[in-house]
Amino acid sequence: MKRILLLGAALLGLAAPISAHAADKLLNASYDVARELFAAENEAFVKQHPGVTIDQSHGGTSKQARAIVEGLEADVVTFNQVTDIDFLVKNGFVAEGWQQKFPNNASPFYSFPSFLVRAGNPKNIKDWSDLARDDVKVVFPNPKTSGNARYTYLAATAYAKEAFNNDPAKVEEFITKIFDNVPVFDTGGRAATTTFVEREIGDVIITFEAETKSIAKQYGEDKFESVVPSVSLLAEFPVAIVDKVADARGSRDLAKSYLDFLYAPEGQKIAAEFGHRVHDEKVAAEFKDQFPEIRLVNVDDVFGGWKKISEEHFAEGGTLDKIYGSR
Amino acid sequence: MAHPGKGKPPRVGDNPVFRRVLLTFVLVLVGLMIVAPLVVIGVEAFSKGVAYFGAAIAHPDTRHAIMLTVITALIAVPINTAFGVAAAWAITKHDFPGKRLLIVIIEIPFSVSPIVAGVAYLFVFGLQGLFGHALQTMEIKILFALPGIVLASMFVTAPFVARELIPLMQAQGRDLEEAATSLGASGWRTFFSVTLPNIKWALLYGVVLCNSRVMGEFGAVSVVSGNIRGQTNTLPLHIELLYHDYNAAGSFAAASILAGLAIVTLVVKVALERQGAGRIQRPSALAGADTVTPEVKP
Numbered sequence: 001m002k003r004i005l006l007l008g009a010a011l012l013g014l015a016a017p018i019s020a021h022a023a024d025k026l027l028n029a030s031y032d033v034a035r036e037l038f039a040a041e042n043e044a045f046v047k048q049h050p051g052v053t054i055d056q057s058h059g060g061t062s063k064q065a066r067a068i069v070e071g072l073e074a075d076v077v078t079f080n081q082v083t084d085i086d087f088l089v090k091n092g093f094v095a096e097g098w099q100q101k102f103p104n105n106a107s108p109f110y111s112f113p114s115f116l117v118r119a120g121n122p123k124n125i126k127d128w129s130d131l132a133r134d135d136v137k138v139v140f141p142n143p144k145t146s147g148n149a150r151y152t153y154l155a156a157t158a159y160a161k162e163a164f165n166n167d168p169a170k171v172e173e174f175i176t177k178i179f180d181n182v183p184v185f186d187t188g189g190r191a192a193t194t195t196f197v198e199r200e201i202g203d204v205i206i207t208f209e210a211e212t213k214s215i216a217k218q219y220g221e222d223k224f225e226s227v228v229p230s231v232s233l234l235a236e237f238p239v240a241i242v243d244k245v246a247d248a249r250g251s252r253d254l255a256k257s258y259l260d261f262l263y264a265p266e267g268q269k270i271a272a273e274f275g276h277r278v279h280d281e282k283v284a285a286e287f288k289d290q291f292p293e294i295r296l297v298n299v300d301d302v303f304g305g306w307k308k309i310s311e312e313h314f315a316e317g318g319t320l321d322k323i324y325g326s327r
Numbered sequence: 328m329a330h331p332g333k334g335k336p337p338r339v340g341d342n343p344v345f346r347r348v349l350l351t352f353v354l355v356l357v358g359l360m361i362v363a364p365l366v367v368i369g370v371e372a373f374s375k376g377v378a379y380f381g382a383a384i385a386h387p388d389t390r391h392a393i394m395l396t397v398i399t400a401l402i403a404v405p406i407n408t409a410f411g412v413a414a415a416w417a418i419t420k421h422d423f424p425g426k427r428l429l430i431v432i433i434e435i436p437f438s439v440s441p442i443v444a445g446v447a448y449l450f451v452f453g454l455q456g457l458f459g460h461a462l463q464t465m466e467i468k469i470l471f472a473l474p475g476i477v478l479a480s481m482f483v484t485a486p487f488v489a490r491e492l493i494p495l496m497q498a499q500g501r502d503l504e505e506a507a508t509s510l511g512a513s514g515w516r517t518f519f520s521v522t523l524p525n526i527k528w529a530l531l532y533g534v535v536l537c538n539s540r541v542m543g544e545f546g547a548v549s550v551v552s553g554n555i556r557g558q559t560n561t562l563p564l565h566i567e568l569l570y571h572d573y574n575a576a577g578s579f580a581a582a583s584i585l586a587g588l589a590i591v592t593l594v595v596k597v598a599l600e601r602q603g604a605g606r607i608q609r610p611s612a613l614a615g616a617d618t619v620t621p622e623v624k625p
Contacts, residue, residue, distance in 0.1 A: 055556075057554045072470075219573075
């Protein structure tokens with residue numbers, strides 16, 4: 001009995017110490033495949049700011065946003081979905097206008113849906129049009145459950161809109177053809193990678209360029225090669241200070257200098273080393289060989305913004321449902 | 328199964344062909360479903376060499392995940408054990424209104440998906456939930472910290488001990504306890520000298536199950552942990568994180584540690600059982616435990 005009481009007391013004791021002095025500590029809530037990237041970024045940042053600790057939380061960014069709203073005390077967010085920061089705005093955790101507080105729409109680095117094919121590119125896959133060919137099997141996760149695959153869907157749609165002069169029937173036919181070439185729709189990017197790499201299904205996997213590089217790095221650069229299509233959709237990795245938390249903990253200055261660091265040459269270089277494209281001209285020039293030229297279109301120009309996209313494409317009964325359902 | 332249309336129907340288990348087929352079937356299934364994956368974990372964990380395995384385990388985040396998982400088990404298992412014994416004792420040795428309802432409630436965590444438990448805790452302790460604001464003003468942190476992880480693990484494993492004890496204690500009846508009480512033994516004395524010796528193997532088994540489940544719990548903990556690495560990432564969450572990072576060898580190394588912890592628990596259980604079996608059984612233990620226990624154990 002006494003032991004139980006002691007344990008209870010211990011539990012409460014463990015519960016107590018929070019946010020006592022926060023200014024030398026930051027919690028960065030980030031997306032799920034960014035662990036190694038931010039491990040490297042944080043190490044470099046801490047070297048410049050001795051005595052500072054950066055804690056990291058990783059998970060799907062919708063889940064992360066939800067957790068912050070429920071009380072996860074993250075000072076900054078580094079997400080891969082703009083809409084999930086908008087969710088924080090809606091709940092009063094991030095102030096409006098966050099995209100103007102840091103350069104490039106508050107996105108320190110960027111990427112886009114790109115291709116990874118098997119060594120030697122036996123099916124000669126060069127562009128989105130090849131994905132609709134009858135002899136090509138394509139792998140990407142289910143756009144209903146994966147944010148990554150939504151980008152793929154949108155990028156393919158953006159290509160088709162240009163190629164078919166915005167003719168909705170032809171665009172839909174093109175996208176349906178690509179969907180028909182997908183043998184399995186996994187629920188997430190990681191599962192799709194397993195399908196492509198370990199079960200050896202499909203001729204090409206579509207995911208962010210940065211991701212194609214880490215897959216090749218992990219599973220053998222002699223087994224795969226990266227193919228960059230003619231055009232793709234800009235994928236931003238938005239960052240923001242979580243104003244409500246930062247003000248409560250007095251960590252705003254540190255949070256600001258942390259996010260600024262991601263834009264500084266050193267931070268940019270690390271991002272580039274992990275396969276992300278960066279805005280810093282010097283760093284971009286240094287990594288030019290690894291990043292073939294590509295024309296990127298953005299969500300606002302092609303689709304009129306995320307809000308419109310979710311209404312037209314991803315809402316129940318939207319275009320995606322029509323295409324996905326017709327399979 | 329194996330022998331249709333023979334002269335005299337063989338009794339189950341008598342026919343050597345049937346026995347062999349059955350045995351092969353079970354062995355193949357055990358091999359495919361249990362042994363093979365464990366072997367894969369072991370092989371993959373060392374696929375990049377012993378040094379890489381060592382480095383993966385020595386990584387501060389992995390070490391912390393192991394620690395956190397062990398601490399969680401050290402808190403959750405004793406509490407749930409005490410709860411399980413108390414509940415089983417109350418239900419089998421006493422009569423009170425609502426007893427059946429209590430049994431049903433205790434079993435709820437078995438039938439509810441752990442993710443539901445996690446989300447329920449969000450609704451109770453989250454900032455948007457019932458007590459979130461009160462807790463925040465008192466600076467008590469439950470979610471996204473150790474207390475939340477322990478609570479979620481406890482919810483999921485609450486029935487394990489009680490579930491093992493109730494059928495056994497029901498079968499044993501109350502005669503011995505009633506005799507002890509009538510001879511003047513106090514409640515505690517009755518429990519420690521009469522009841523506990525009778526139920527100790529079932530209790531041990533319940534504790535072992537509870538412990539493995541606490542250490543392996545993913546769904547409920549994943550919701551309330553906040554995934555802060557080096558702080559609230561338990562071993563199962565850490566394994567997933569490494570796996571998503573394309574760090575297969577690291578994630579298998581961590582997985583092998585988790586499997587190792589489970590195996591240690593089992594070894595401890597077997598060792599305790601051996602030690603116990605070596606001792607001379609007391610009469611009270613002979614009365615019920617040994618005839619009933621085998622039915623309870625799988």
